[in-house]
Amino acid sequence: MAKPTVVVVGADKGGVGKTTVARTLLDYFTAHHVPTRAFDTESPKGTLRRFHPDISEIVDATSVSDQMRIFDTLSITDASVTVIDVRAGLLSPTLRSLRDIGFLDAVKKGQLTLVIFHILGSSIASLNEIEETSSFAADARYFLVKNFINNTSFFEWDQATHASYFRKFKDAVEISIPKLNEMAFEQVELASVPFLTFVANKGLKGEAANYSFVLRGYVRHWLGNVWAEYDRVKLNEIVSSGGLATSGPRVQVVSRS
Amino acid sequence: MAQPAPLYIVASPRPRIGKTLVARLLLEFLSDNGRPLVGYDINPREPALAERFPKLVWPVDIGETRGQMELFDRLIAGTASTQLIDLGYGPFDQFFAVMREIGFVQEARRRGIEPTVLFVADPSGATVRCYAELQRGLAAIFVPVYNESVSLLFAKEDFPPSRAAHSVICIPRLSPLVRGVIDRPNFSFNAYMAKQSGGPTEVHQWIGNVYAEFRDFELRLLMSRLGSSLSGAPAPARKSKDRRAR
Numbered sequence: 001m002a003k004p005t006v007v008v009v010g011a012d013k014g015g016v017g018k019t020t021v022a023r024t025l026l027d028y029f030t031a032h033h034v035p036t037r038a039f040d041t042e043s044p045k046g047t048l049r050r051f052h053p054d055i056s057e058i059v060d061a062t063s064v065s066d067q068m069r070i071f072d073t074l075s076i077t078d079a080s081v082t083v084i085d086v087r088a089g090l091l092s093p094t095l096r097s098l099r100d101i102g103f104l105d106a107v108k109k110g111q112l113t114l115v116i117f118h119i120l121g122s123s124i125a126s127l128n129e130i131e132e133t134s135s136f137a138a139d140a141r142y143f144l145v146k147n148f149i150n151n152t153s154f155f156e157w158d159q160a161t162h163a164s165y166f167r168k169f170k171d172a173v174e175i176s177i178p179k180l181n182e183m184a185f186e187q188v189e190l191a192s193v194p195f196l197t198f199v200a201n202k203g204l205k206g207e208a209a210n211y212s213f214v215l216r217g218y219v220r221h222w223l224g225n226v227w228a229e230y231d232r233v234k235l236n237e238i239v240s241s242g243g244l245a246t247s248g249p250r251v252q253v254v255s256r257s
Numbered sequence: 258m259a260q261p262a263p264l265y266i267v268a269s270p271r272p273r274i275g276k277t278l279v280a281r282l283l284l285e286f287l288s289d290n291g292r293p294l295v296g297y298d299i300n301p302r303e304p305a306l307a308e309r310f311p312k313l314v315w316p317v318d319i320g321e322t323r324g325q326m327e328l329f330d331r332l333i334a335g336t337a338s339t340q341l342i343d344l345g346y347g348p349f350d351q352f353f354a355v356m357r358e359i360g361f362v363q364e365a366r367r368r369g370i371e372p373t374v375l376f377v378a379d380p381s382g383a384t385v386r387c388y389a390e391l392q393r394g395l396a397a398i399f400v401p402v403y404n405e406s407v408s409l410l411f412a413k414e415d416f417p418p419s420r421a422a423h424s425v426i427c428i429p430r431l432s433p434l435v436r437g438v439i440d441r442p443n444f445s446f447n448a449y450m451a452k453q454s455g456g457p458t459e460v461h462q463w464i465g466n467v468y469a470e471f472r473d474f475e476l477r478l479l480m481s482r483l484g485s486s487l488s489g490a491p492a493p494a495r496k497s498k499d500r501r502a503r
Contacts, residue, residue: 183322213333214326217359 010091095136280343300345
């Protein structure tokens with residue numbers, strides 16, 4: 001059996017589309033028949049839970065009792081993947097507490113797989129955060145995600161600065177989330193269903209819905225492109241055959257322009 | 258077997274080569290084929306077809322997502338009608354890009370709608386390349402339209418139809434006289450054909466020739482559809498025999 005995988009999705013600041021990425025991941029694992037559960041740390045609101053209510057719980061990642069709810073259950077849950085949507089700004093603190101509870105040691109010993117999706121903002125501060133978070137991520141699969149979904153013009157500042165930061169983290173792999181048609185995005189928001197359900201023209205309880213064919217087409221096309229990125233970094237292999245993930249060769253930084 | 262609902266897309270990447278005239282002729286030709294008929298005019302700057310047929314043809318601007326929804330969501334629901342699009346050269350690229358991205362042709366086919374591109378050809382190299390590229394990227398039926406008034410040159414091998422049997426639709430050359438008559442704002446081909454005062458004229462003849470081309474074209478579509486459904490038939494029969502043998 002595959003060893004349990006924890007996927008941490010986080011960002012240093014809000015509004016960079018972190019939950020959107022978490023949603024595409026849940027859809028990806030659903031499509032690959034990987035049993036998945038999710039924790040939404042945006043208590044008490046819980047955006048992720050709004051879209052995936054049956055597999056998501058709202059937790060406070062800084063409270064010890066909630067940490068127990070997440071990590072003490074890893075070996076007994078049916079889910080082989082646990083996705084944690086970490087509230088904006090709490091990525092480093094969360095990774096720090098993961099180290100403190102011995103979780104990172106377990107990752108080092110190969111008992112668990114840790115995958116970090118670090119959603120980048122478009123500022124230098126964001127790059128400084130990479131430095132901080134990556135120090136916890138020595139044994140994790142560390143992905144830097146450029147999210148173009150909210151039309152951020154990314155890293156238009158100095159290419160040399162950009163390159164110098166990225167050179168430091170040879171183990172980090174870049175992922176680009178392409179832009180989704182605004183109206184399509186908005187309609188999925190309104191529908192409050194997973195992207196995959198929207199594409200299938202269904203409601204949250206599986207009932208037939210009546211979404212625009214054009215918008216569904218846009219979402220399907222976009223989701224396909226996002227998943228192609230996940231396939232490119234072999235995400236499915238990482239979570240299904242955890243053993244290879246930490247010992248196998250690391251993928252070089254690939255930048256898609 | 259249920260007949261698929263036709264969706265004709267009259268298109269060309271170049272301006273002023275008779276697209277709207279072809280759309281006009283086809284629209285009137287199709288108006289008595291028994292199915293409800295709906296037209297869409299995608300020429301945001303000059304929706305000439307919509308102005309001529311205000312009750313039958315909707316002007317649509319696909320520059321914005323909202324307009325794309327207006328068009329494609331209605332097209333995909335139009336399983337009981339004959340639909341016709343007059344696609345201007347401006348939105349040409351975007352139209353087919355959106356169509357590809359949202360997977361329109363596959364879904365239309367699944368619902369029993371048959372998208373057919375009537376590509377008004379011209380001899381320029383860019384148009385020939387555009388036709389080839391479009392045909393590669395889109396699973397729709399392609400039928401070239403040769404408008405004799407545009408050029409005397411037409412190299413059939415430059416514009417191969419999706420199936421050889423679909424051939425070409427030829428719009429015969431317009432004399433200045435005929436053009437003068439049919440360009441009148443309220444001119445209707447069908448009304449003109451119905452009224453016989455003064456006997457058959459050059460205009461009658463021209464319209465008659467065009468309609469004959471359209472009838473041939475519809476027949477060829479039908480034949481190739483029948484042909485493919487007949488040649489497709491033995492396969493399931495063989496399969497069921499195998500099952501029985503086991």
